[in-house]
Amino acid sequence: MSHDQITPGRSGRLRRASRLSGAALVAGLLAAGGGAAAFAYWQATSSTQGGMAAADSLQQGATPSASAAQQSVTVSWAAGTTAGGHAASGYTVRRYNASTGGTPVAATGGCAGVLATLSCTETGVPNGTWYYTVTPMLGNWSGAESARSGGALSDGTPPSVSVTSISPAPNGAGYDNTSPVVVTLTAVDNPGGSGVASVRYALDGGQPVTVAGSAASVSVAGDGTHTLVYSTADQAGNVSAAQTLTVKIDTQAPAAPTLAVPAVVNAANAAALPVSGTAESGSTVTVTASDGAGHLATGTATASTTGAWSLPTLNVTALYDGAVTVSATAQDAAGNTSSATAVSLAKDTAPPTAPTMSAPATVSAATAASVTVSGTAEPGASVALKITDAGASHTVTAAATADGTGHWTMPGLNLTALADGQLTYAATATDAAGNTGATATQTGTKDTVSAAPVFTTVPSKITSDSVSSVQLAGTAEAGATVALTATDSANHSATASATANGSGNWSATMNLSALNPGPLTFSAQATDVAGNVSTVTTAASRIGPKVVSVTLQNGGTAGTADTNDKVVVVFDEAMSPSSFCDLWTSPTGPWTQNTNSVSVQITRNAGNDTLALPATGCTTSNFGSLALGASYTTSTGGNLTFKGSGQTQTSSVSLSSDGKTLTITLGGIKSGTPATGVAAGTPSYTPATTGTPTDTGGVTLSTHPVSGTSSRF
Incomplete structure (x- = not known):
């Protein structure tokens, strides 16, 4: 290079x-x-x-070590350097799900990103075995990934533990009646888990006991209810939720139950003999009844939380009459059985014969409150008497005991609650054992009520013309006396009486002159020949109005019929305004008619002139006429007419607000010459014969003339 x-x-x-x-x-x-x-x-x-x-x-990263605690894995490694001895500046951590091959996953949590430390902890690691690698970093440059660590098992699922045996096994109620009881607990871990480490339990709130391995045996001793709380833990430190087992041990037999039975078995209770008593709470009581011939009857009952038990339907009909023994034992929930309690009693199911009986053939009003019934029966037997009326709608009962000779009597029986008609007497005897025999019956009659009278003729409206002789008629029980009463609104009354004939018809005439006008009530009550009094029957009626007074009042020149003179008619009750004038329809008064159409006319009549209202401005003209008791006209002047017109005062007719006073006021004179110096006379009022005025109840005024008091215009 x-x-x-x-x-x-x-x-x-x-x-x-x-x-x-x-x-x-x-x-x-x-x-x-x-x-x-x-x-x-x-x-x-x-x-x-x-x-x-x-x-x-x-250099390549050092092979890390990895250890797990539940779902947290801690990874540790040695520091990385360059070949020249320079330290790596950081490290990245990855994990695999297999020791070789597979796809790496970047570590999370405390092992995520570039780490400057030589260890880290990743939490929330999924369940399973994981293999970790470390890659050294220097600045932006990465070294070679390390070899994979040994497998670290992440286990976040706790094991489970269950009761695999209870020896001896409890009965169906969950009880053991022997002690001790051995409970076996067995734990298993989830597939791929870290394995069961221990079983832990605590008995009756005592100190917890930890047993290494996957099984534990617990000895539970002593009567009572025991509580066993247990759980398990795996090698990863996962602990299962605590579970509870209740162990109930009862090795003591309950006390003998108490026993209550009837004094005797009879025909009425033999099919359902009521037996009861007390025993240990919750225990099962077995009852056995036996006779001397080896026949048995059995039944069971459960004692309540208070210890009470009842067997109301023990059937002992198969047992012979005579001595019977009833015994009872109690067995608690654990199966422990008490000693027996026994009671002896007698069985007698033969019924007595029907009693004889003597009852009255007829019950009247005088005897209904105190009737005597007597007879004979088996000596010492209780006799029950039942008396019913027709249809058995009402019942009277009584009881007596037959004496040593078999006689019985029931005095003072009150039969007033029974309806009239046929009575049925039924007597039944019950012997000392409680057996009831056949029923003896007898019939009789009760007649204590008079039929209520009925009105067939009663006037709904009575005018003052007929008030002194009002005709009434009706029906009642033949021969009955009917008391009649008429009562007005002020509670004044008038009376009369009648007797119903053989067909039941009656009639009477009543004088009601002393009663007030207005609403009236008729009542009738019948008393039959036996003295029975009926209920009251009523009927409504009404007494019509009459004139109380008629007076002339001077309003101008004395002794002369002129303007403002008045005729005042007073009635004994409120009159119907519209019966005088159909325009008077207002519900409240006073009512007045004073237009130009109102005309008052005084007609000459041989010393007893009459006053009339030929025109009042009403389509109804029901006033009638008034005799003035003197001559207010002259022989030459003719009839007088008072009818104002224009500026002249008009005549008027008015009815007071209470409906009892009718006032006619003379207006300006229109025609005729009035007499002067007329002396006082006695006026009289004659209602119209057609369209007669009525009271507010629609009853017409008497059409007979009514004289007033001496007066004059």
């Missing part, structure tokens, strides 16, 4: 360098090659003009 030096470019191409100058030279890559001396460096031997350079090279 000449004095010119050859260096490789970064692209791998060779190019010639110029002759070195006298200036200090910087090191550069000489040549690329293979093998242990993959790269060579050169350096100046002099700083003078024409100085020469000597070659140097990086």
Whole structure:
């Protein structure tokens, strides 16, 4: 080679360098090659003009060592140098999944990049065996990759451990009734793992015990519930999650159960004899009943958390009548059985004969609250009596005990709750053993209620003309006395009575003159021949209005019919405004009509002139006429008409806001000559015979004339 030096470019191409100058030279890559001396460096031997350079090279990286802890691998290596003894400036680390061949993977984590240290740790390494290499670096130049380290096993998966045997095996409830119990734990590692290192356990919260290897046997002794907590670890330090095993040991037999049975077995309970008692909580109680002939009946029950147990359906029908023995034992969940508890009782399933009975044929209102029933039955037997009405809608029950001679009686029975009609008496005897015999029956009749009367004729509206003789009629039980009452809104009443004939018809006349007008209620109550009183029947009606007073009032010149004189008619209740004038439709008053169409006319009538309203401006003209009790007209002047027009005062008709006072006011006189100095007379009011005014309930005013008090215009 000449004095010119050859260096490789970064692209791998060779190019010639110029002759070195006298200036200090910087090191550069000489040549690329293979093998242990993959790269060579050169350096100046002099700083003078024409100085020469000597070659140097990086050595192959030293073979590293690799050790794993779970999924962390630590890699260590020796320092690298050049052939001339110069130290490498850094190192890169790679790993392979095989000792030869394969594709390298750049190390990660603490082993990534160019390292200045001689060791590093890569974490999170995937499970498996890995082989590491180290490549020395000097500046931008790399040496040869080292040989691969020994395999480092990365293992991040813990082994598993399970209970492979329990000796002796527990029963179906999870109990052993012998002690001790040996539990065998066996651990296995995952395929390709580091292998099981140990099994660890703690019993009942005690100190943990670590057993090397993949199996451990644990002895659990003593009655009670034991808790075994266990886990395993592999060679890489992975530890499995702790698991728990419950071991229940009970070697003690439970105490004998208590036993409660009926005093006797009878026909009613033989198919389902109720047996109960107490025993150890959760234990199974076995009950056996036996007779003297070797027949058996058995059943089981489970004691509750409080120890109570019940067997309500023990069937002992196959056992003979006579002495019966019932015994019970308790077996706990571990299979330990207690001693037996036994009770003796008698069995009697023969029923007594039906009792005899004497009951009244008829129950009336006078006797319904205290009826006596008696009879005979088996001595000492309990007799149950049941009395029902038709359809068994209502029931009365009673009980008595037959004396030593077999007689029984039940006095003072209250049958008022039973309906009238047929009664059925049913008596049943039950002997001392509780056996019930056949039922004896007898029928009777109860009649305690009078049929309610019915109104067939009742006026819905009663005018003051007929108020003194109101006709009523209806029906009731034949021969019954009917009490009639009429009541007004002020609670005033009038009464009458009637008797229903053989067909049940009745009628009566009532005088209601003392009652107020307005709403009225009729009521009727019947009392039959047996003295039974019916319920009250009611019917609605209404008493119509009447005139209370008629007066003339002077508003101008005394003794003369002139402007502002008034006729005042007072009624005993509110009148319907529209029945006087169809224009008066407002729901509230007072109501007034005072237009020019209102005309008041006084007609001459032989010393008793009459006042009428021939035109009021209303299509309804129901006022009628008023006799003034004197002559307000002259023989020469003729009839008088009061009807204002223009500026002259108009006549008016008004009804007070309470509907009880009708006032007619004379307006300006239009025609006729009024008399003067007329003395007071007695006016009278005669309602119209057609379209008669009505009260607010629609009942018409009496059409008979009504006299007022002495008065004058």
